[in-house]
Amino acid sequence: MTGRLRDRVAIITGAAGGIGSAMARTFAAEGARVVVNDIAGEAGRDLAAEIRGQGGEAVFVAGDVSRAADVAGMVEQTVGRYGGIDVLVNNAIYAEGDGTIERLEEDVFDRTIAVCLKGPFLCTKAVIPAMKARGGGSIVTLSSVNALFAFGETAYTAAKGGLISMMRLVAAEYGEFGIRSNIICPGTIETKTCMDYWERFPEGFAKLRAMYPLGRIGQPREVAEMAVFLASAESSFVTGSVHVVDGGLLAGRRFEL
Template sequence: MTDEDRQVPAASLSGRIAIVTGASSGIGQATARALIQAGARVVVADVNQGAGEASAQHLRDHGGDAVFVPCDVADAVQVQAMVEATVARFGGVDILVNNAGISGGASLLHDLDIDTWDHVMAVNLRGPFLCAKYALPHLMDSRGVIVNVASTYGLVGAPGAPAYCASKGGVVALTRQLAVDYGPRGVRVNAVCPGYVDTDMGGSRARLGPEGQAAANARREAAAARQPLGRQAHVDEIARVIAFLASGASSFMTGSIVTVDGGCTTTFNHG
């Protein structure tokens, strides 16, 4: 992806109010940036206060209207408070991007710690449920949009990822169900399923040390090289699709599960 490719403008979101969870880094940070570039005002919601504040400040330094609100998406009290803070600051909610997520590491199911399973489900599936629950009354008022960030691992089986696959499969099913109930109420709900993206989910790669990081990235690069486009995505390539789904350019889309995966789910991964 070239720098020129990254400058393709999104459809206008002028004046729209967006919540992006997990927006302190990676896809969430890129999404917040893309929405602001399209004219939206953005709440950066993240459990990491330091990184979240820095992300919001960076957006403001570049002319955006952004504010950080601390939030653990697995905590109902914090989610409700985050939505209320958004409404108090901006006057409503037009867009909810449920991006916050964790990988949960790699394990066969019979070796998987129960607490790890519960934590992955709490962040990856309970989180979108809670955010939608408290945002939907406002989204119905604004005829707004939800974009859920699922994964190709929610569509296919993947080795050593039972909790992550199950949680992201739940996000896919929840997306379709919410589209059924809330389309007649004026709210569109879609999901993106990224494939291999050059990002460090939950900081897991950073904890490996230099050699571990290099090895982990090499494994991802090798896997990505076997798919049709032959590389990992840049976070901006995912963010641009999310911005499209958040905009009026996708006005007749709801319940759609959009793969942004370099073609990896179209073919066997011969490895």
């Protein structure tokens, strides 16, 4: 295999759908050996089979990132099959029932934090020994523009903000082991989950699109390209940084009187 990630072993969490599946396909096309993790068994198995059918290397490993035993099993299976770990992409997400702080139920807050913040904590903790043994690695964590800009969803915003701080600290504390840690903050991306939601509010969706200087929302592939860059040697001096992929949303809008 050739490519920017040739023979790199990459775990991508929540990779059965959305941005995760685009990253899994793009990583495999770039030569990576991809561990497709998800709680969605059928979709995850299908994706790994699709990648292998196209000449890539991928395996599905079921597991809930919020459960330490599942995460340990995922790391063990990865090292057993491929001999080590070079890349972790913290991507899995739970974002149902979120809202303003008054409307947010405690159990929704707990589950969101468990998947979106504790999940990356458990996965990062579990891969670091394997990365140290390999002499380094790259950890890419999916945060969101929600962490930097008031966009609704209290628990999700708290988790995504926490991720930026936690994963920058990982960069500071593990750089000496050759381990890099970077964060991607996507704007609105056209995934099935996202579109299923916006289909119910077509006028709101038009307003949302108009907030983007590029006049559109993003495609999963456009986030996957940033993840490939951060996972590859092309970004060898990049660590502890936040990479916004948002069609200019955070830049603001042209102001007209």
